[in-house]
Amino acid sequence: MQDILMPANNETRQPSVGSSSRVFGRTKSTSAKSARRTIRPSVFAIKFVVALLVTLVGLPLAAPQLSLAPAMAQGGFKLPMSVRSLGIQNEDPATWSATYRVVPGTDEGVLEVEVVLSQGWHVFSTTQESGGPIPTSITIAAPKAVQLSGAFQPDHEPESAESDVFEGVTIEEFHDSVIWSAKIVLPPGYQGDIEVAVDGQTCSEAGSCTPVQESLVAKYTGEAKPVQTVADTATAKVTKLDLAKAKPYREPKNPVQWKAAASKSIAAGDRGVLQFNATLDPEYHVYTAAVDDANSSTNFIVTNKSGLKVGMPTTPTKIIVDNTLPTLPMKYHDGDVTWSLPVQVPAGTAAGEHKIEGFIVYQACTKSACYPPTALKFETVIVVGDGAAGSTVVSMKPAKRPVALDAADGNKWVDELDAAGNAPAAGNQSQSDASTSQAPPINPSTPDQVSAAESPPSPDSSGSNSKADSRIADSASAASAISSVVVKDSPEEIAEMAKLYNVDEKIRYLTLSDMDSNPIGSGGVSSSDTMTFWSALFGAFVGGIILNLMPCVFPVLGLKVMGFVKQAGNDPAKIRMHGIAFAGGLLVAMWVLAGIILTIKISLGTNINWGAQMSEPYFVCAMIVLLFLLGLNLAGVFEFGTSMTRVGGSIQGKEGYSSSFLSGVLTTLVATPCSGPFLGAAMSYTLAQPAGIAMILFTVFGLGIAVPYLLLCFFPALINRLPRPGAWMETFKVTMAFALFATVAFFMQAFGSQTGASGLSWLAMALVVIALAAYYYGNYSAPHVPDGKRWAFGYIMPLAIFSLGAWMCYGAANERSTAESSYHAGGLAWQDWNPGKVEQTLRRKKKTVWVDYTADW
Amino acid sequence: MELIVVDDTLREERISRDLARADRQILPVNLIYPPNYPEEPAILLDEFIGPADALKVLERMEKIQNNLASSRLAVNH
Structure with a gap:
């Protein structure tokens, strides 16, 4: 630090x-x-x-x-x-x-x-x-x-x-x-x-x-060879081959065109070269061949050398460094880049053809987007013979990235070549061969000569497999370093991950509170058993109380408070009944929701969770329309007729208990998406319990939400301390309308994540239409309007317009988003999750993995 | 450090199943795996975390990584 x-x-x-x-x-x-x-x-x-x-x-x-x-x-x-x-x-x-x-x-x-x-x-x-x-x-x-x-x-x-x-x-x-x-x-x-x-x-x-x-x-x-510096040697080797005549290879719709060539013949004891050229479409870049465990890279994985030695890739091409993210500088090449891999033929190698095979894993990106990581397989035959000048063909064909990565895993695909371009002497050779983990990390800038001096251990050196793993292109990190890009795996990789790793095994974890009592090496783990019935009960109750301050719930409850203000001075028994009706509505809705979830869990054995209804765009849409109508009502666009059930917290103050009851129902419905942060552990415990115990816990949760209002109702003196009814209430009423519109906006964000821009725009238009319906209803449904006009413009026309709005809502909810979650903007290197992804990342990268489970609602 | 985001906006069954592996049912959940998991357990963050909590966990992960590096050095020498 x-x-x-x-x-x-x-x-x-x-x-x-x-x-x-x-x-x-x-x-x-x-x-x-x-x-x-x-x-x-x-x-x-x-x-x-x-x-x-x-x-x-x-x-x-x-x-x-x-x-x-x-x-x-x-x-x-x-x-x-x-x-x-x-x-x-x-x-x-x-x-x-x-x-x-x-x-x-x-x-x-x-x-x-x-x-x-x-x-x-x-x-x-x-x-x-x-x-x-x-x-x-x-x-x-x-x-x-x-x-x-x-x-x-x-x-x-x-x-x-x-x-x-x-x-x-x-x-x-x-x-x-x-x-x-x-x-x-x-x-x-x-x-x-x-x-x-x-x-x-x-x-x-x-x-x-x-x-x-x-x-x-x-x-x-x-x-030394006559007056050749390292740079001279590298240059001389690079210019040997004629890549211009090589047959180009390009993945369909990929912005990278590859060409490759290899030395046609190399004498025993001498050195040739294997060259790859990538020509990029304008605006695109590929990452350097530098493989460290933080940045992306272009990997050359040589899987078959037929007894020859293949050295590290080098390039004279300029490296561009993008420091947009100081903690994760990006290094890449654009335009045209050629990598050379020296091929050393050990003295005494038998004359004849020697096949060299391998993979290249690469990723093409612009400054704002990336193609998925791509792999190709290459193959060539080098003749060990007279060392005649000339190039031979290197064939390339598509490959699956998981196959290439698996080939890299535990495979020594680069050799150490000494300063003269030779393989290390026998003593060193055996040491090098004996442990793949001793191979130095691939370095784009590493020359084809490596000092015999012992290199400091790599921070990532962790045994032979992990060393090879560390060479795997960390394309995810690189690509996702570009703001708002989340790297996704290909379908093949997803299938591979699910197949290779046990994605059902319990996760060994400690909670934060357990961390101090379980030092490193103690092997201790937490379990859900640390949450008892009583602690869950307490957590649910307190969580319910705090939930009243959440943006989902607060505007609705603001209305309820206003209702209390209007009731000041009323019959205490009546006030108590309102409180009980409110709590009743809240609890009934809670029981219905919990009952549905528990029934589905028990009967189908699926992992349906608390708040699952929020994943349903139709439900979210209905909530938005309801809250929007309540907002319009408070803003004075219309008043509910006396014959209609008063919904939510109508502010007339003369409403029946049904209004309080419905306020309670609405509170439960809007509270669920906000309950996660307060009730994570308690709710997880609750859903794992038998239905009876779970229902008790849900009840306590509901009581937690209702308790502030019950207190007001059962102690009317508290209500009398609220401001007396007056003109301020009209201002408060309209203010609460805006608070409800803010809640609508909150839910629209979730709706937009589910249905995309198309769904969101349809919903916005639907709300305009619904507002028009509300306006007509508000203007023409009053008793003083003549009957014909009232029916035509106060009921039929608003109903028709509202139906149109409802139909548009339905269409909006049918849309599905294809965009990334907005959560991921900001530039950190996020990777997309799939079953097995965590296990695969741990195995391959040997690094700390932070997994964030989140949602846009 | 590798960062993986699990976007459960559309409530997927496979994500619910994965959450259940850590005895969790609802969001948000943050799990931090050490490099040598499962030898060392992962850390499950509380729903509300502050900078101090995050630092505490990251420091633990750093220690684990340092320990691993030290043991590798010892083996190499």
């Missing part, structure tokens, strides 16, 4: 693991500041306090969909511990090493300096322009006889992005690892140590930086 809030302060650096060439420890100074992204504590504190206030004020009024996650998504509240900080930070974010080689018989050599960075850390290029972060500087400190004869070149292009801190400065940074190489001149026959000084700074994505002041000892590691 400290990393995020402030730069590291004078921490003594610990010796790094596996950094054999390090000669000095060092200290970090306080002067370093994030070069690209900083989080000022004051801003953070303000955001935090505001978010806290919003959370505290907003939560009690929130509908079920307003849980913590969207607040996080919208940036209103940023946890001081970023999502990425859940990954493990190495104490030492950078491991530096240096080696050099000499061209035999000459005074020329190549000096290489490599840095391997922990996840989330980066260094800057040697060519970083001034006015920005400190560029990396590499010099030869000793001996003086050894001199640089050329500039240091990186083995791959840095990631470039406009700085949001240094105005007008383009930041060039390297992630994961980079090898710089430079030509040197040295005394003939010199094979001694070379002391190399490195200066610059290393920064984390969270914002903290540490200065780099390294003194490295470069050891002589052997002979």
Whole structure:
């Protein structure tokens, strides 16, 4: 957490693991500041306090969909511990090493300096322009006889992005690892140590930086090919093949066109290349081949190498970094990108044809949308022979993504090739082969040469399977990082997940309250048994009382309060009867709803839940129309006739008990979608009980809602404390009309989620028509209107218009939404759920998984 | 951390069945699985959660992840 809030302060650096060439420890100074992204504590504190206030004020009024996650998504509240900080930070974010080689018989050599960075850390290029972060500087400190004869070149292009801190400065940074190489001149026959000084700074994505002041000892590691730096070698290999003649391949309606070619013939002991070119339609991009466990990537999964070695994919194509989401920067290529995978033929390999097969998993996105992740299968035959120049065909065909992912699972699909492009020596080879988990993570920027120096363990290294898993394209994270995109699985994947994982097994969980008493490793779990009958009873009662303040219920109950005001001074017995009628209506509706749910559960064995009626657009539509009519009534558009049953809380004050009863019914109906936050545990317990006990709990829940009104009714003195009836009531009445219209809007949101824009617009038009019917009824149904006119315009015409409105409502409720839930906007990396998705994600990613069950109502 | 959203706007039977696995019937529900689940249990958040609650759970998850990494380091060495 400290990393995020402030730069590291004078921490003594610990010796790094596996950094054999390090000669000095060092200290970090306080002067370093994030070069690209900083989080000022004051801003953070303000955001935090505001978010806290919003959370505290907003939560009690929130509908079920307003849980913590969207607040996080919208940036209103940023946890001081970023999502990425859940990954493990190495104490030492950078491991530096240096080696050099000499061209035999000459005074020329190549000096290489490599840095391997922990996840989330980066260094800057040697060519970083001034006015920005400190560029990396590499010099030869000793001996003086050894001199640089050329500039240091990186083995791959840095990631470039406009700085949001240094105005007008383009930041060039390297992630994961980079090898710089430079030509040197040295005394003939010199094979001694070379002391190399490195200066610059290393920064984390969270914002903290540490200065780099390294003194490295470069050891002589052997002979170099004439004046070829790493960059030279990579370039030379890339230009060998002629991709232009390759047959293009494109998935139907996919914006990516692929071409591929491989070296036709490679001599034993030599190296060729396998190349893939992706040409993208305008506006589209594909993700880098960098596979870490936070970002998306394009994966090359080589499943059959026929004894050859295939190295990591590299590309000279510029990487574009999109920092729209600071915690999840997106790295991608657009336009035209070519990846090269070096193919090493071990010495002694038998001459003849060697088949290479594998998959590519990729995803094409624009800035606002993504195609589903796609897979293709490739296959080629490389001849081990005379090493004649030329390309051979690489065939490509569609593949199912689950098949490709399964092939990646536990399969070593990339080999370590040493600095000269060779497979590691025998000793190292066996070690490498023995444990797939030791393979370094795929890195787009990793060259086809990997230092023999031991790399720091990856934060994600977790055994052979998980290592392979970590290479699986995390396309979901990437795609969903684009605002309002929720990544969906294909039908094949859904079927695969359901088949592979046990989706019926009980979930082992602890509740928040149990967490402290069950420390990590204790293996403790909660169960529904922790909720007793009495605690459920208490929860239902208190939840019912609090429910009165929810937006679903409050306007309706406002009317009831007004009714009480009008009853001030009336016969106490009559007032009590109103209260009892209200509670009766509430309880009867509660019993009917609960009875329906319990009957269906028992008789059909299905998991129908409390509030299930809210998933039915017809019911929601009916509620909207009812509340809308009540609102129109309060707004004075019409009055219910004396012969009609008074619905809800009519404010005439002379109504019968039926009005109070119906108010109670209405209260129960509108309360159900808001009851989740208060009654989650209690309701879950209730629905798991025998019908008798469940009905008792439902009754107590209803009594909880009714108790404030019963108190008013049974203690009339309380009513007398309310303001006396007067002109203010007219204002209050119209105000309550608007409150009801707000409730209508609340339910329309749910209706819109269910039926889409089409359904919502039909409903809006239907409400206009219904309002017209109400207007005619209100104007022409009064007793003073002549009979003929009253019947024609006061009854028949409104009825006809209302019927039209009802028909439109029915049509609106028949529509179905195809859009995403609005809940997902905001930019966090959400993935869509399917049975088995959680289990699959846990198995493949080995990361914390947050699952948010929510709804738009 | 991976984020999965279960949108039950249309009340699907398969989601109800999944909720029942955690003894829950109604929304909202937030479940946070540690990376080594089921070795370590998931955490079921209360219906109302504040920043402190979320932090508490995330810190626990971070500890679990750190423990896992440490044990892997020990194995590798």
